[in-house]
Amino acid sequence: MENPSRRRKVLVVDDEPRMIHFIRLNLEHDGFEVYEAESGSEALEQLRDQMPDMILLDVMMPGLDGFETLRLIREISTVPVIMLTAKGEEEDRVRGLELGADDYITKPFSPRELVSRVRAVLRRTEMPAQPVHDVIEVDDRLKIDFDRREVWVEGELVKLRPTEYRLLYHLVKNAGWVVPHEQLLAKVWGYEYRDETHYLRLYVNYLRQKLEQNPSNPQYILTERGVGYRFVDYRRDESSP
Numbered sequence: 001m002e003n004p005s006r007r008r009k010v011l012v013v014d015d016e017p018r019m020i021h022f023i024r025l026n027l028e029h030d031g032f033e034v035y036e037a038e039s040g041s042e043a044l045e046q047l048r049d050q051m052p053d054m055i056l057l058d059v060m061m062p063g064l065d066g067f068e069t070l071r072l073i074r075e076i077s078t079v080p081v082i083m084l085t086a087k088g089e090e091e092d093r094v095r096g097l098e099l100g101a102d103d104y105i106t107k108p109f110s111p112r113e114l115v116s117r118v119r120a121v122l123r124r125t126e127m128p129a130q131p132v133h134d135v136i137e138v139d140d141r142l143k144i145d146f147d148r149r150e151v152w153v154e155g156e157l158v159k160l161r162p163t164e165y166r167l168l169y170h171l172v173k174n175a176g177w178v179v180p181h182e183q184l185l186a187k188v189w190g191y192e193y194r195d196e197t198h199y200l201r202l203y204v205n206y207l208r209q210k211l212e213q214n215p216s217n218p219q220y221i222l223t224e225r226g227v228g229y230r231f232v233d234y235r236r237d238e239s240s241p
Helices: 017-029 040-050 066-076 090-098 111-126 162-173 181-188 197-211
Strands: 009-013 033-037 054-058 081-085 103-106 135-137 142-145 150-153 156-158 178-180 221-224 228-231
Touching (some): 009 017, 009 040, 017 111, 033 040, 040 066, 066 081, 066 090, 081 111, 090 103, 090 197, 103 111, 150 197, 162 181, 162 197, 162 228, 181 228
Parallel strands (some): 009 054, 054 081, 081 103
Antiparallel strands (some): 135 142, 142 150, 150 156, 178 228, 221 228
16 A cells, blocks of 8 residues: 655765665665765755655765765755764764764664654654743743744844754743653653753753853753753742742
């Protein structure tokens, strides 16, 4: 029986033909439409011509490497990007996330992991959180309009990436309560990411840099060590402890 939903288009960017072939076989087997690019410049052309739903982007490429390619992609598009990194290169993974990647997969990887990660990223980017139909004035500095997806700090509109927005939504939705690491990871990234606590630390830090007056002494997003994070209960009186 044919799936009535549109086939998702994935652009695979890698200078190794064998890796592209491996990824193509497995994604096409799972119903994806696959396009190829063997360089960063070719990837930018394919992005413009094919308008893919996702990009799988290798870090190590001659000429325009994956990081520079990602930086150029983010200047023109919010398309989800999964970086393909060498085994054990944590610095590459963090750098990719900081440049705007949505996830990474460490080589070598299994077909099951590949498809699982692709589906998880598409799921969370295509299904935004249920909006809150209120303008939330946390205090005189911070105002959040979830319906319009706008965050204002000291009267200035602050640009949040989709993952930052989803994380803030789930924290504010549970304001005053500690949200465990595993729950935030499952809600924001997907069930498969419950043990990936470094994602959470990184994106909480991003939010603090954008929202807090003093990120090293946060007043909005509070750490409950070893448990999770808590957004300040803005609905309580300031006199409360």
